[in-house]
Amino acid sequence: MEFFVDKTDGDTLFKLVLGLVVPRPIGWVSTVSKEGIFNIAPFSFFNAVNDEPPVLMISVSDRDDGTPKDTVRNVLDTGEFVVNLVTEDLFEKMLITGEEFPPEVDEFERAGLTPEPSKLVKAPRIKEAKVSFECRLFKHEKVYDMHLILGEALLINVEEGILDGEYRVDYGKYRVVGRLGGKYYLRVVPEGLLKV
Ligand SMILES: Cc1cc2nc3c(=O)[nH]c(=O)nc-3n(C[C@H](O)[C@H](O)[C@H](O)COP(=O)(O)O)c2cc1C
Structure with missing residues (x-):
């Protein structure tokens, strides 16, 4: 099948892009508002785009009413955020943080997660996350909507035991979750790995 984009409706394009470009990692972003309220939200339009220094990207839509999501507002107001990675043990909590809550709601409390002070940015890390990147805003661009x-990551925090002596990741211990289309997710587990 061929889909000419200019003749394809938005719902179909959404299903095709989210269902075919898989698996996507999930950037679980913690921020703090100007007023000091903590926020967390997951984004699967997420990846790394540079390693030295590490630069990570997320891509965020506006809400249906046209206002920016809390994550975007907080990042633009403070210039800082933390990207935490989602492992299997935190999957259910991550889903809770993906629900739309008003800005005054602290999503750490809602999801039963613990904010831990970051070392270099004001936004807190998620204590339960095995990996987190403390980031300073490098660039904000609009890509259509x-x-x-x-x-730019200033500090990478990795839980003890995940890396071996040569900083290789043990995927038996780092059971990270990726997003597929629709309601599907997957775990990165040793049995699923293809090795070269
Ligand atoms: C696994 C997952 C991935 C998501 N990926 C994105 C994404 O890439 N971009 C986006 O705008 N929203 C995405 N969402 C929806 C946001 O997480 C959701 O709108 C959230 O409520 C935004 O929260 P905030 O207003 O606190 O920033 C995703 C949701 C889930 C559960």
Whole structure:
């Protein structure tokens, strides 16, 4: 089948892009508002785009009413955020943080997660996350209706035991979750790995 984009409706394009460009990692972004309220939200339009220094990207739509999501507002107001990675043990909590809550709601409390002070940015890390990147806003661009946010990582926090002596990741211990289309997700587990 061929889909000419200019003749394809938005719902179909959404299903095709989200269902075919898989698996996508999930950037679980913690921020703090100007008023000091903590926020967390997951984004699967997420990846790394540079390693030295590390630069990560997320791409965020506006809400249906045209207002920016809390994550975008907080990142633009403070210039800082933390990208935490989602492992299998935190999957259900991540889903809770994907629901739309008003800005005054602290999503750490809602999801039963613990904010831990970051070392270099004001936004807190998620204590339960095995990996987190403390980021400073590098660039904000609009890509059509999306906010493309690039963050330069200043500090990478990795839980003890995940890396071996040569900083290789043990995927038996780092059971990270990826997003597929629709309601599907997957775990990165040793049995699923293809090795070269
Ligand atoms: C696994 C997952 C991935 C998501 N990926 C994105 C995404 O890439 N971009 C986006 O705008 N929203 C995405 N969402 C929806 C946001 O997480 C959701 O709109 C959230 O409520 C935004 O929260 P905020 O207003 O606190 O920033 C995703 C939701 C889930 C559960």
